[in-house]
Amino acid sequence: MKTTPPPHLLNLNGITLAVSADSATPSGPGYILKGSTVNVLHPFSAVDFYRHGFHSWSLSTWIPLDRPLPQTRQPKVAWSMLDHVGMIQSFPFTGSGVGALRDAEGRVLLLGALGLDAFVKTTDTVLSGSCTDSDKASPAWFLAFGAEDEVFAQYAKQLEDHLGRRKSPPPPRIWCSWYSLFTDIDETGILQILEGVKDLSFDVFQIDDGWQLAMGDWDVNAKFPSGMSAMARRIQAAGFQTGLWLAPFIVQPKSSLYRDHPDWLLRDEQGDLIPAGHCWGSVFYGLDTTHPDVLKWIGETIARVRAWGYDYLKLDFLYAAAMPAKRHRNVGGEEAYRLGLEAVRKAAGDDAYLLVCGAPILSSLGLADAARIGPDVTPMWDNEDRVFGLQDFTGPSTLNALRTTLGRLWLKPLLHVDPDVFFFRQRYNLMNPAQNQLLRDMATITGFKATSDLPAWLDPSERDALESFLNETSTVTKLGPYEYAIDGRLADFHCVRKLWAE
Ligand code: 9PG
Helix, strand or coil, rough: CCCCCEEEEEECCCEEEEECCCEEEEEEEEEEEECEEEEEEEECCCCEEEEECCCCCCCCEEEEEECCCCCCCHHHHHHHCCCCCCHHHHCEEEEEEEEEEEEEEEEEEEECCCCCCCEEECCCCCCEEECCCCCCCCCCEEEEEEHHHHHHHHHHHHHHHHHHCCCCCCCCCEEEEEHCCCCCCCCCHHHHHHHHHHHHHHHCEEEEECCEEEEEEEEECCCCCCCHHHHHHHHHCCCCCEEEECCHHHHHHHCCCHCCCCHHEEEEECCCCHHHHHHHHEEEEEECCCCCHHHHHHHHHHHHHHHHCCCCCEECCCCHHHCCCECCCCCCCCHHHHHHHHHHHHCCCCCCEEEEEEEEEHHHHHCCCCCECCCCCCCCCCCCHHHHCCCCCCCCCHHHHHHHHHHCCCCCCCCCCCCECCCCCCCCCHHHHHHHHHHHHHHHHHCEEEECCCCCCCHHHHHHHHHHHHCCCCEEEEEEECCCEEEEEEEHHHHCCCCCCC
């Protein structure tokens, strides 16, 4: 029979908490709790819950406890692209890895896992954590209470101690092909752009989605007749580091990988394939990264791309390896994902720069140099059909991207945080100057600067403004949860608080 551990009465920064856990040990300004499940009963009147989404695009923000958002109306096939399916089922008051409560005075009670495959839920009075990390008999948690920035900073320090941190130089400045051309890229067009940006202060020139045969078949398609090595050499000759996009954990039905290795794909208990989402005109699936043959294939794929000459890899749709499933080895989704990411890191080598995207966040720590921490931006402010029509806050839009990025800035001490691109072009851009400014301000705050503006779309003054922005170093001061000062100018992000239709 399972025994319930007695509640520990903990005094934390002036409040008394009743905690059920296997153990509770003071650690600096907080406590380390141990247990597969832990419960924290607190005495204060919380008004907001900090919901941390599962992967890069998943909603991460403070949500008022008295205004619960309804579950998304997206079809189930799309759910994994939005978040962890279990978190959509118990939407919105369940967080991935970490959860926190905030009272009217802005004091925060935070419960954060220090292992993988953990969730934090809340009711008005209790924060509850559950963790299935198979590595640990009694998983560890960090519990802290105090000023918001302090408790998140303390949690970040604990995560670094448990999961590690890559020692990367400052983030590179990137030109990326996605947000102008999407999949409509080819060799001639890319070489023309390379010529047009070669005098601008980018460090990395990154080719995005559109060069490959299929998701699963990571070889060059007919649009790049000289091949990807030749392209890498041209990028280097222009003075840039070479960047390439790939989504090594997903598989499209049209790929040869799908036909040749049906046993490598994630399935449920009944043996049915689990959709990882729907994109590019079809459903797609995730790989079982606990399968030794899959890990070998991942290593070979990454080694091939590295041998072509690419040093900066944007690894996308990675959540697909972390979905709940019946696997070759019986481990949790995030543990399985981390095995896959370890295989990537091993094959890429220590000197490769790995940007993870659509990626589970905590389980990427210590392996990735950078993580996208929000949905895609667009040269358009909102995505109302998806937000109000489908109750989905993960769709491409600048507002959605700013909201979740702002909610995840506490991760900055742990890795480079990528807020996605900004725009200097007014062509094909539906945002007003203030909206464009806010997006650039977020790039300044994170220190991660990337754009997809085509040189042909920039007028001379926009090109000059882009060049000076790439070379700018600014003084950033946080004024409050939704306000920053950049060189003394206010950057006001209060707009991200509006989540529901008024
Ligand atoms: C390439 C793109 C870019 C981009 C990534 C990722 O919800 N969706 O349908 C959805 C589609 C694409 C997507 C995100 C969400 O974008 O974030 O930077 O690399 O893939 O296909």
